[in-house]
Amino acid sequence: MTASVETLSSSPTQVKVLTSPGGVEAWHVESDVVPLIAVSFIFEGGSAHDPETKPGVAQMLARLLDEGAGEYDSDAFQERLAARAIELSFNAGNDALGGSLKTLVKHADEAFELLRLALAEPRFDQDAIERVRAQTIAGLKYQQNDPGVMATRRFFEEGFAGHPYGRPTSGTPESVAAITRDDLVAMHRAIIARGRVKVAVVGAIGSDNLSALLDRVFGSLPEAKPLGIIEPAQLQKIGSRIVVDLDVPQSVIRFGMNGIAWRDPGFIPAYVLNHILGGGAFTSRLFQEVREKRGLAYSVGTSLVSYRSAAMTWGYTATKNERVVEALDVITDEMAKLTSEGPSDEELQKAKDYLIGSYALGFDTSTKIAHTLAQIAFEGLGIDYIARRNALVGAVTQADIRKAAERIFGDGRMLTVIAGRPTGV
Amino acid sequence: MHTASKPILRADAASFGRTEGSGPNLSSFTLDNGLDVVVIPDHRVPVVTHMIWYRNGSADDPIGQSGIAHFLEHLMFKGTERHPAGEFSKVVSGLGGQENAFTSFDYTAYFQRVARENLKTMMEFEADRMTNLLLEESVIAPERDVVLEERRMRVETDPSAQLSEAMAASLFVHHPYGIPIIGWMHEIETLNRDHALDYYRRFYTPENGILVVAGDVTEDEVRRLADSTYGRVAPQGMRPIRVRPREPEPVAARHITVADPKVEQPTLQRLYLVPSCRTASQRDCYSLELLAEVIGGGPTSYLYRKLVMERGIAVNAGAWYMSSAMEDTRFCVYAVPAEGVSLQALEEAVDQVLKTIPSEALDADSIERAKTRLVAETIYSTDSQSSLARIYGSALAIGETIEEVRRWPVEIETVLKDDLASAAERYLTPRRSVTGYLQKSAA
Numbered sequence: 001m002t003a004s005v006e007t008l009s010s011s012p013t014q015v016k017v018l019t020s021p022g023g024v025e026a027w028h029v030e031s032d033v034v035p036l037i038a039v040s041f042i043f044e045g046g047s048a049h050d051p052e053t054k055p056g057v058a059q060m061l062a063r064l065l066d067e068g069a070g071e072y073d074s075d076a077f078q079e080r081l082a083a084r085a086i087e088l089s090f091n092a093g094n095d096a097l098g099g100s101l102k103t104l105v106k107h108a109d110e111a112f113e114l115l116r117l118a119l120a121e122p123r124f125d126q127d128a129i130e131r132v133r134a135q136t137i138a139g140l141k142y143q144q145n146d147p148g149v150m151a152t153r154r155f156f157e158e159g160f161a162g163h164p165y166g167r168p169t170s171g172t173p174e175s176v177a178a179i180t181r182d183d184l185v186a187m188h189r190a191i192i193a194r195g196r197v198k199v200a201v202v203g204a205i206g207s208d209n210l211s212a213l214l215d216r217v218f219g220s221l222p223e224a225k226p227l228g229i230i231e232p233a234q235l236q237k238i239g240s241r242i243v244v245d246l247d248v249p250q251s252v253i254r255f256g257m258n259g260i261a262w263r264d265p266g267f268i269p270a271y272v273l274n275h276i277l278g279g280g281a282f283t284s285r286l287f288q289e290v291r292e293k294r295g296l297a298y299s300v301g302t303s304l305v306s307y308r309s310a311a312m313t314w315g316y317t318a319t320k321n322e323r324v325v326e327a328l329d330v331i332t333d334e335m336a337k338l339t340s341e342g343p344s345d346e347e348l349q350k351a352k353d354y355l356i357g358s359y360a361l362g363f364d365t366s367t368k369i370a371h372t373l374a375q376i377a378f379e380g381l382g383i384d385y386i387a388r389r390n391a392l393v394g395a396v397t398q399a400d401i402r403k404a405a406e407r408i409f410g411d412g413r414m415l416t417v418i419a420g421r422p423t424g425v
Numbered sequence: 426m427h428t429a430s431k432p433i434l435r436a437d438a439a440s441f442g443r444t445e446g447s448g449p450n451l452s453s454f455t456l457d458n459g460l461d462v463v464v465i466p467d468h469r470v471p472v473v474t475h476m477i478w479y480r481n482g483s484a485d486d487p488i489g490q491s492g493i494a495h496f497l498e499h500l501m502f503k504g505t506e507r508h509p510a511g512e513f514s515k516v517v518s519g520l521g522g523q524e525n526a527f528t529s530f531d532y533t534a535y536f537q538r539v540a541r542e543n544l545k546t547m548m549e550f551e552a553d554r555m556t557n558l559l560l561e562e563s564v565i566a567p568e569r570d571v572v573l574e575e576r577r578m579r580v581e582t583d584p585s586a587q588l589s590e591a592m593a594a595s596l597f598v599h600h601p602y603g604i605p606i607i608g609w610m611h612e613i614e615t616l617n618r619d620h621a622l623d624y625y626r627r628f629y630t631p632e633n634g635i636l637v638v639a640g641d642v643t644e645d646e647v648r649r650l651a652d653s654t655y656g657r658v659a660p661q662g663m664r665p666i667r668v669r670p671r672e673p674e675p676v677a678a679r680h681i682t683v684a685d686p687k688v689e690q691p692t693l694q695r696l697y698l699v700p701s702c703r704t705a706s707q708r709d710c711y712s713l714e715l716l717a718e719v720i721g722g723g724p725t726s727y728l729y730r731k732l733v734m735e736r737g738i739a740v741n742a743g744a745w746y747m748s749s750a751m752e753d754t755r756f757c758v759y760a761v762p763a764e765g766v767s768l769q770a771l772e773e774a775v776d777q778v779l780k781t782i783p784s785e786a787l788d789a790d791s792i793e794r795a796k797t798r799l800v801a802e803t804i805y806s807t808d809s810q811s812s813l814a815r816i817y818g819s820a821l822a823i824g825e826t827i828e829e830v831r832r833w834p835v836e837i838e839t840v841l842k843d844d845l846a847s848a849a850e851r852y853l854t855p856r857r858s859v860t861g862y863l864q865k866s867a868a
Contacts, residue, residue: 012470033469034808075725075734082725082794085801104801131733134740138761141690147582247686250577282502282514282524292511295570298578318578350519357521361538364470365809420582 011387012363015373018201020211022219026199027373027383028210031366037108037203039101039115040370041218042378045191046096048164048230048309054179056171058092060136061187062099065090067128069117074128077114086111088118094165095230095308096378097191102367105204108213116217119192124181137173147252148318150244151419155254155314158242159415163233165310193224200373202366233310234258239413243425251420252318255331258408259304259311262379268392269400270304270313270408275351276343276401277334278302278315283350285334290317296327306379313408324422332412339409342401356390451817452644453827456651458660459632463817463827464647465639467810473640474811475547476536477555478818480635481628483606484530484751485667492608493624495528496572496616500625501535502526503564505557510564513550520546530602531751532822538811541641548654555629555658565618573614576607584685585863588694592861593755595679596696600672600752631655632664637818639810672698672753678855684866693768693775694861695758699852701750703824710748711836712848713756717746718795719845720779720786721758725794727786728758731778738766738774751823756852768862779853783846792842800834 018028047058066081066088068074081088084107090099103111143149153168160166171179197218201210235256260270278286278301290300302315319327343351363369376385418425451465483494504510517524522539537547580586590605597603607613636655638647675698702710720727721744724734732739742760758779762771806812820830 031469033467034804036805036808038808075730078724079794082723082798083790085798087805102805104804131737131740134763137764138690138740142585142692142761144689145687248582250574250582252582281518283511283518288511291571293567295567296574298571298575319574320577350515354518354521357519357540358523359521360470360472360540361521361523364472364811367808 012360013369015383017383018207020214022215024214024218026201026214027377029202029369032204035105035204037103037105037205038366038370039201040374041197041199042096042098042374043191044096044196045227046092046094047169048094049228054175055167056176057179057183057187058097059170060179061184062090062092062097063132064124065118065122068123068125070121080114084110112213112217120220124184129181133176136176140173147246147248147419151252151254151417154244155417158237159235159256160233161236164230165233190227194221196224198374198377200370202370230309235312237415241416244419246419248420250318250320251324251418251422253418254316255414255416256312256314257414259313260407261311262306266404269396269404272351272396273401273404274302274304275355276347277338289330289334290327296323321421322423325424335409336412339405342398352393355393359390456656458658460655461635462651463637464644465813467639468641471541471641473541473544473638473642474538474814475544476534476637476814476818477551478532478534478635478822479628480532480633480822482529482531482533484601490620491604492613493616493620494533495607497621497624498526498528498533499568499572500560500621501554504559505553506559507553528606534818545650548650552654552658558625560618560622562618576610584683584688588683588861588863591681592696592859595681595859596698599670627665630661631658632660635818635821637814639814669752675857679859682862684864686866688863688865691762691768691864693760693771696859697756697853697857698753699756701754702748703751704753709848711840712844713746714748715795715837715840716845716848717744718799719791720744732760732774738763738771749819782849787842787845796838799837803834
């Protein structure tokens with residue numbers, strides 16, 4: 001068996017592009033230290049393609065793929081997975097339906113066969129549909145009055161009003177109740193297709209064996225047909241402050257502004273800027289000002305969100321109702337300072353040092369590596385991105401940061417949603 | 426970030442052992458000042474996980490000072506004479522490292538993940554804050570506010586978390602496992618610098634610590650670095666004494682309810698007081714571990730098949746067992762009712778199903794499947810140096826030995842059907858139980 005292979009050297013992990021005889025491409029890291037195989041895959045097409053009046057179809061589809069396939073009903077399928085400790089899961093987001101598979105090497109054939117069945121021949125038995133429907137609705141009700149969930153839901157409703165991204169990806173109890181088997185079959189046909197999928201495989205399996213398995217699983221899928229177009233969108237209602245009333249002692253806050261997509265050349269400077277403002281280390285400005293100095297909140301931070309047709313920067317915190325105004329003032333202040341003065345040279349250097357140094361930490365387990373590779377493939381950044389990425393971060397200048405701050409913060413206004421009973425808002 | 430971890434997932438309690446020749450080639454030794462050290466080599470990437478565990482958790486909080494273990498964990502980031510507040514975090518971050526800490530019932534742990542060449546720097550900082558914490562008055566009040574916000578976020582705004590707290594408080598009539606790790610609101614509010622300092626001086630000593638280093642290192646290297654950093658911390662002469670009361674033999678089946686207008690989806694929980702891996706005799710903890718997997722581990726488990734698949738009375742059901750604890754611990758059974766099913770009706774159904782465990786749940790296939798899954802988890806865990814560091818650190822912190830952790834898969838493999846039946850009959854009984862309802866109240 002032949003497989004075309006090209007190798008990359010200067011990256012945190014040794015990745016090869018593997019193309020099977022049947023033409024299925026996968027990014028492959030071969031490592032036999034641990035006797036397992038981790039697979040991550042992402043199909044283009046997700047909740048944004050739900051029927052307009054029935055949000056929740058893509059997520060319900062993701063939950064039904066392992067509920068019976070081929071000759072196995074749900075219970076028989078689950079028993080085959082469990083009997084060999086094969087872990088298979090699916091999920092759906094706005095733009096994609098993805099999943100992961102983990103298996104011991106000795107059960108690889110069975111694991112890939114179950115993956116093939118789940119993707120190519122799901123049964124959508126009526127009893128399984130009803131069970132998953134009931135579970136989904138129970139899950140939605142369980143979270144219905146959670147302040148964090150309420151704030152997030154309202155944030156998307158307002159920020160992307162009239163756009164598919166504004167609809168709840170998991171649907172509502174009413175919309176989920178209305179989903180039919182035909183809806184699920186149609187969504188399955190639209191999304192699960194060749195040419196629509198990116199695959200990454202990490203673990204103790206050689207190229208030849210993997211090629212054959214890839215052909216079996218993905219090679220047999222139907223050819224992709226074009227999906228409905230999702231119009232480009234920008235975050236709306238910037239400048240609004242919205243309260244979702246809920247009788248709780250602490251308010252949950254979501255705030256958002258413009259973003260820069262991962263594929264945009266301006267992304268890396270924005271990523272560095274975000275790290276300085278509210279990235280996930282104890283050193284960020286918001287962590288220092290909101291939490292360390294003032295004890296306003298336990299958690300505070302910001303992140304860049306990159307969808308296929310929109311990008312935004314959004315942040316989160318939660319503080320007792322009496323201190324909401326103070327917390328928002330501190331956050332707005334820090335953004336204004338970053339816009340007008342920029343970070344100090346030292347602050348910029350430290351941020352770059354962190355982002356460069358910590359990149360390798362994301363490549364220390366097979367599952368993490370597979371997931372990261374599949375994401376990079378899905379974003380179309382190229383297999384060399386892993387090797388290029390740290391140099392891109394290293395090259396960011398103060399001028400790049402200023403440009404990013406202008407694009408993201410603009411005039412400093414935000415869309416703010418507060419769930420709770422804040423005083424003085 | 427500085428989390429009060431609630432180790433309710435089995436993954437936290439599971440342990441690792443050498444199976445199929447894939448186990449880590451780990452080693453352990455003790456420094457002259459009493460600090461225990463474990464080294465877990467993993468040479469796949471040039472990264473190390475550096476963890477220090479202290480053998481004190483929320484169950485060691487003095488009476489009236491609930492939450493002090495967790496509060497001190499937060500305060501450990503507030504600087505020493507040599508390294509002022511925030512400097513350690515800045516250095517970790519500047520090196521591209523990640524850090525955090527967590528508090529549990531029986532232990533408190535701090536960790537950093539860094540490139541291997543920075544291990545010594547991490548050890549210097551961590552050894553420094555083992556004895557030289559400053560605790561200036563000015564940092565106390567804001568950090569206490571942070572913890573109060575943490576409690577508001579985790580508990581005060583979430584009725585299901587309130588039910589969990591109330592159930593634990595009811596299950597443990599005498600033992601401090603009934604007190605939340607983060608502490609009760611009214612007691613956190615009164616915690617001050619003196620409480621923190623007393624607690625710190627009592628527990629933060631080399632004899633009370635366990636250093637775990639996993640990653641691209643060798644035993645020799647770790648020994649040398651640890652000697653020149655932690656090794657310089659003066660010993661206190663003996664390990665601090667943990668005063669832990671024993672639970673009395675339970676007699677009362679208890680029922681409690683949290684009713685809140687925010688609840689749209691009722692749920693049912695049941696806790697049983699059972700022995701832990703430290704208090705169990707005759708291998709009961711392995712039986713309970715396997716029993717939880719057979720009756721409640723995922724969609725092929727007995728509870729799920731009976732209540733969800735066959736009867737349709739629940740939309741979800743399962744069970745878990747928190748084996749990792751110094752004293753008697755909890756075994757949980759939970760179910761989420763289907764639309765229109767009352768919690769009373771569901772509870773009755775759960776009890777019927779539990780009664781039939783010895784006669785119906787324990788077929789050879791189900792037992793084999795559960796064993797396969799538990800043993801596979803230990804192999805999967807070898808893929809992650811952080812998981813291994815956590816598994817060994819938590820085990821040692823509660824008094825298990827490395828050998829016990831290694832033997833775990835073999836112990837699981839040798840549990841018999843009769844062991845499972847016997848464990849179910851002896852432990853899943855009303856007198857050992859607390860049943861909790863989460864339901865909607867009128868506004």
